[in-house]
Amino acid sequence: MPKVKRINHVAIVVGDMDKALSFWRDALGMELHELRDAPAEKSQVAFLPLPGSEVELVMPVTDDSGIAKYLAKRGPGMHHICLEVDDIEGMMEQLKSKGVRLINEEPRTASDGKKYAFIHPDSASGVLVELYQM
Amino acid sequence: MPKVKRINHVAIVVGDMDKALSFWRDALGMELHELRDAPAEKSQVAFLPLPGSEVELVMPVTDDSGIAKYLAKRGPGMHHICLEVDDIEGMMEQLKSKGVRLINEEPRTASDGKKYAFIHPDSASGVLVELYQM
Numbered sequence: 108m109p110k111v112k113r114i115n116h117v118a119i120v121v122g123d124m125d126k127a128l129s130f131w132r133d134a135l136g137m138e139l140h141e142l143r144d145a146p147a148e149k150s151q152v153a154f155l156p157l158p159g160s161e162v163e164l165v166m167p168v169t170d171d172s173g174i175a176k177y178l179a180k181r182g183p184g185m186h187h188i189c190l191e192v193d194d195i196e197g198m199m200e201q202l203k204s205k206g207v208r209l210i211n212e213e214p215r216t217a218s219d220g221k222k223y224a225f226i227h228p229d230s231a232s233g234v235l236v237e238l239y240q241m
Numbered sequence: 242m243p244k245v246k247r248i249n250h251v252a253i254v255v256g257d258m259d260k261a262l263s264f265w266r267d268a269l270g271m272e273l274h275e276l277r278d279a280p281a282e283k284s285q286v287a288f289l290p291l292p293g294s295e296v297e298l299v300m301p302v303t304d305d306s307g308i309a310k311y312l313a314k315r316g317p318g319m320h321h322i323c324l325e326v327d328d329i330e331g332m333m334e335q336l337k338s339k340g341v342r343l344i345n346e347e348p349r350t351a352s353d354g355k356k357y358a359f360i361h362p363d364s365a366s367g368v369l370v371e372l373y374q375m
Contacts, residue, residue, distance in 0.1 A: 111271050114248060114294045117322055119366050127366045134339035134364075135324070135332075137245050159293030160248045162322075164366065183367035185319040188251055188296075190269070198269075205268035230268075232253050232261045232298065233317035 109197035115189040115239050116161040120178050124151055124166045127183075131155055131162060147218070150174060187225070187235035195222045195240040202226065214240070243331035249323040249373050250295040254312050258285055258300045261317075265289055265296060281352070284308060321359070321369035329356045329374040336360065348374070 121127040124142070132139045137155040145152045145165075149172040153164040165186060167175035177186065192198045195214045202209060210225035217223060226236040255261040258276070266273045271289040279286045279299075283306040287298040299320060301309035311320065326332045329348045336343060344359035351357060360370040 108270060111269055111291060113291050114251065114296075117248065117251060119368055121366045129339075130341065130365055134336050134341050135245055136242055136335070157245060157247050157324075162248075184362070185322065185368055188319065190291075201270070202268050205263075207264065207268050228318070231264055232255045234253055234319055 109192055109194040109201055111198075112191045112193055114160045115191040115237075116163045117188050118163045118165055118186045118237075119184065120174055120186040121164050121166050121183045122178055124153060124164065127164045127166070128153060131164065137162065144168070148172065148174065187237050189223075189237040189239050191239050191241060193240070195224060195238050198238055199224060202230075207231075214238075243326055243328040243335055245332075246325045246327055248294045249325040249371075250297045251322050252297045252299055252320045252371075253318065254308055254320040255298050255300050255317045256312055258287060258298065261298045261300070262287060265298065271296065278302070282306065282308065321371050323357075323371040323373050325373050325375060327374070329358060329372055332372055333358060336364075341365075348372075 131137050139153060140156050141154045143152060149167060149169045151166045151168055155162045165174060167178055169175060208227040208230040210227050214222040214224045222240045224238050228235050265271050273287060274290050275288045277286060283301060283303045285300045285302055289296040299308060301312055303309060342361040342364040344361050348356040348358045356374045358372050362369050
């Protein structure tokens with residue numbers, strides 16, 4: 108049976124990275140591990156690791172991406188939760204067999220080789236859920 | 242310096258607990274550790290632990306609570322993220338000194354003795370953040 112291993116990260120969409128970092132890094136004292144451009148997502152992303160998981164701050168840098176439209180429509184806030192799984196293909200088959208609606212029918216492969224896929228919020232209590240296999 | 246230790250849980254507000262469990266428990270295969278009434282929150286809460294953190298599903302059982310109004314206005318979805326801290330009083334002082342807006346000026350104490358407080362989303366990238374000390 109494929110298994111959810113942990114919450115890999117919670118992604119938060121922000122409109123102003125400096126303002127966001129003044130809270131998450133400067134006020135809460137969380138470590139900013141990396142701040143980098145993510146051209147594939149047309150975003151800048153800040154990674155703030157915690158033991159066992161991570162907070163990611165995502166700021167769209169264009170107006171035409173899905174996440175930019177999300178920000179324009181709903182304002183800043185939690186965007187998705189990423190669940191790390193041990194067998195992403197097996198999990199996706201299991202979800203399909205249960206009638207769960209997937210955004211990606213097959214896992215996608217990131218530039219670093221990790222596999223990921225998104226579950227549609229309609230099937231997941233209104234939550235955009237990312238599956239991720241290290 | 243007070244410190245964020247980990248993501249204690251992510252809380253998801255749902256309108257239909259059975260439907261929510263059919264995804265989180267039955268389709269994803271996450272363990273349902275406990276399903277119980279939370280009279281103080283006028284809710285039913287399902288606890289689905291993962292190593293290091295937890296997913297909590299919260300279903301309002303009346304129409305007049307804050308979380309019921311949130312559900313009526315925004316629909317189901319992520320409601321708050323809970324960060325476990327080692328020193329909640331120290332963290333709240335630090336946040337106040339940085340100009341962060343708190344919902345609770347002092348920590349509240351749950352029936353089990355644990356201390357918690359909420360940070361206002363206006364100061365936290367649109368995210369309702371709970372602080373929690375075990």
